[in-house]
Amino acid sequence: MNRRERRTVVMPEERFRMLLAALLFIVPALGCAQPVRRKPESKPPYTAAGETTPKAYARAAAARGEELYRRAQCGVCHGDKAEGGRRNPNSVQDTIVAQDNMAERLFLTYREDFEAAIWMIGRTGTLEAEYLDVPRAPAVVEQYRNTVKIILDGSTTGKKDAARRRAPINMPYWRDELSMQEINEIIIWLLSLGVEEDGA
């Protein structure tokens, strides 16, 4: 086989390989160019865990959240029903804060508002005021973010009387223990405790 012949045999195969390599590179790159940010109104609507309606998600997430609250033993400090009450001398209220009033603190006591908010949490993993159609949406979002942050990072209990010794019990951090999805589910259970009854 002379030099010339070899070239004609080898070249097409090489070209084919190059084309294949180019395709392997280009096709995923095109895939990445698609918008990744999923808007809250994306279709079909479903949550990270697969529920397809706000009511179904509210029930399922609250049940998972209650279970997580027990497993993490939040109740040792905040009470089994999140009613608070464990003594913490020289903390602002002298007892550990209740969590069963979270719906009030987040302005989500109306079932319609609660469902709108948790539906966004279920579908996007967080709350954004821009897309949240409830009264006082920016305040709701701020309170929600503060709540998430204190669970992730914990908090040193403030003193009622600055001259006295610090309160012995602080809020632990859960960053290494709980995922964001789990924290959201606990929050949804705590919110559900203070939401008006479902008329339907």
Ligand code: HEC
């Ligand atoms: C060792 C006791 C302890 C445990 C366990 C505990 N907490 Fe706390 N938590 C506290 C204390 C004390 C505070 C008040 C901290 C402060 O005054 O800044 C607090 C504050 C909070 C707050 C902020 C409340 C507010 O009104 O600002 C949230 C939300 C919360 N805890 C949720 C949880 C959740 C959810 C769990 C379980 C995953 C949990 N806590 C486990 C002691 C605890």
